[in-house]
Amino acid sequence: MTAATTKRCLTCGRFRAYEAEDRFCLVCGTDSLDAACACGRPFDYALAEEADLHCPRCGLRLRGRSSEFD
Numbered sequence: 001m002t003a004a005t006t007k008r009c010l011t012c013g014r015f016r017a018y019e020a021e022d023r024f025c026l027v028c029g030t031d032s033l034d035a036a037c038a039c040g041r042p043f044d045y046a047l048a049e050e051a052d053l054h055c056p057r058c059g060l061r062l063r064g065r066s067s068e069f070d
Contacts, residue, residue: 005019007033
């Protein structure tokens, strides 16, 4: 069994635990999963949070959807 990693869908903005081989978002089905912020900080801190999120390393806003998501 592969260990779960927190990944964020760049389309719908949701964080979920995925296995390393997973490529598609559970919620919207796109193949835009990312395991870390653009600065390289892994998303391991994000699953337990409910409010708007910002990367603790670079300050990038992480919650919210892409403008392309309906």
